[in-house]
Amino acid sequence: MMSEPARISRLLRARGAVLVAAAALAGVAAGAPEPEDATPEEVRSPRPVVHAAVDGIIHPLTAEYMAETIEHADQVGAAAVVIELNTPGGLLDSTRDVTQAILGARTPVVVFVSPSGAQAASAGFFILMAADVAAMAPGTNTGAAHPVGGQGETIEGDLGEKIEQDAAATIRSLAQQHGRNVELAEKAVTESLSFSAEEALERGLIDVVADGVPSLLRAIDGRKVDKVNTEEMVLETAGAVVERREMRRIQRFLAVIAHPQIALLLMSFGMLGLYVEMTHPGLIFPGVAGAICLILGFFALSVLPVSYAGVALILLALALFVAEFFVVSYGLLTAGGAIAMILGGLLLYRTPDPALRVDLRLILGLTGGMVLLVSLLLVRAIQIRRQKVLTGKEGLIGEIGVARSELAPAGKIFVHGELWRARSEQPIAAGTEVEVVAVDGLELRVRPAAATSRAPEGPIESPQHVENV
Known part of the structure; x- marks a missing residue:
């Protein structure tokens, strides 16, 4: 039987051998090169990229949606926010709300004008210039941000000058803060210039032209971004999981109405x-x-x-x-x-x-x-x-009936499907057609309708009986 010191010594030697083997394996794994066919999608960023799509006019509902998306990205510590934008313009107040949310975000915000054929005109141009990374897809355009009147007319006088100068100052500030072409950005406001994706990239208005979100994330990976009141950040977006954030149902419904x-x-x-x-x-x-x-x-x-x-x-x-x-x-x-x-x-x-x-x-x-x-x-x-009235007193006047008894001057006539008490200014024999000329309470005033007469429907009552009715 093995002594206690010998057994302890043997256990320590075995334990040391296991640790040495584990360290060797770890070293091999650490030094092993990545497979040559590995793609960025296979080496994913641990932090997600939050994606939001805006297609339509910029108004309070779309501004709320974008602000909520940016806030969510800040909360989850996202690598970036990608706002896919297609808009003809919108409200100035809502545009300011969006730009403030972008500038105040802790997460880098990428505005991507997409898909091909989309635009970021007027208010959309301001949002694009406010982005930490401005990107466009081929076949898109931006600019044409000159303020106009409610029906598209030029705003004349001092009011037009004030609105134009305010918009120009805003776009200069946004472009300068992100190192973009300030002069050209201002001309998009003052002279309504518009740019294709390639022109905007070549002239320093945007940072990237990409075919879609995956290629955009690969293109901006490693780019340095300066956020206000924060240290310089490096984007880690290649292969990141894209978290698509949709509008709430009520937001979508109200956005269509608005x-x-x-x-x-x-x-x-x-x-x-x-x-x-x-x-x-x-x-x-x-x-x-x-x-x-x-x-x-x-x-x-x-x-x-x-x-x-x-x-x-x-x-x-x-x-x-x-x-x-x-x-x-x-x-x-x-x-x-x-x-x-x-x-x-x-x-x-x-x-x-x-x-x-x-x-x-x-x-x-x-x-x-x-x-x-x-x-x-x-x-x-x-x-x-x-049309002739067919009901009530008016419906009886002018109707043709038949005297059921002699009218001398009062008697009974059958008219309008009913038996009525009637009175005539001249004697009328039973069976004679009569015309109603007036209604006096429950009694009709009649006159002979024609010279011809016909046999009455039902028994003819005697004048004495009629007078007692």
Whole structure:
């Protein structure tokens, strides 16, 4: 039997051999070269890249979505945020909210104008210049950020000068902070210059041109980024897991509604539904659908920069269309409603961004549809009014009946499917056709309808019986 000291010595020698072998294996593994066919996707970054896609006008809902995405990236410690952008422009206040969120983020923010055919015009150009890394896909364009009036016209006078100078100062600050071509960025505002992806890269407005998100992440890997109040950061994006962050369902739904054209359509359909309900009470469905459309339309108007004068003119148009049914105006009220509708659509939004103006063709189409509907309903109402009344007292006047008894001067006649007490100014024999000329309470005033007579339906009552009725 082995002694205790010998057994301990043997265990220590075995343990040392295992440790030596493990160290040798670790050294071999550490010194082993990576396979030559390894791709960046196989060697992944431990930190994810958060991705958000914005396709549409920049307004409070899209600004909220981008700000939430950047905040989420800061919380999870993401390697970068990629905002895939395609926008014709948007609200100035919402654009400022987005640029502030980008500049204040701890995570590097990459704005990528994509896919091919996309644009970052007007407000989108400001967001692109605010990015830590500005990128575009081939076939995209950016720029054209000159402020204009609500209908695309140049803003004249001191107001136009102030708006232009403010926008120019903002874009100079953003471009200078990220080392981009300040002079060219300013010209995109003051002279409405627009650039393709290749032109923007060549002239120092953007940093990268990439075909898609994977190639973009490989292209910016290792790039140094300077964030405000932080040390220089090095991007580690090659092979990183992309976490796609979508809009919430309610955000997507409200973002669709919060569009200048959709808002006007909702307002118009809402007024149309209420108009039909008021002119045809009891249909219920047009009234309910119209109320829902109006509520959604008012929500959209609460998000967009609305002119109260435009809203007032649209409501006036509805009032004039309804008044046409109650006032004989020979079409003047309808014409006034059409003019108010067109002016209201043109003045509905107060913003210098052309992406938020309403297409004149849409306004004319909606106005023409309203005028056509009012005209059709008005013609139908006139036709109904001209028709002979078939019920009540008015429905009896002019009806032809048959005397069931002699009218001398009172008796009974059968008219309108009923037996009536009647009185005539001249004697009328039983079986004679009579015409109702007036209704006096429960008694009819009649006169002979023709010289011919016919046998009465049912028994003929005697004059004595009639007088006792």
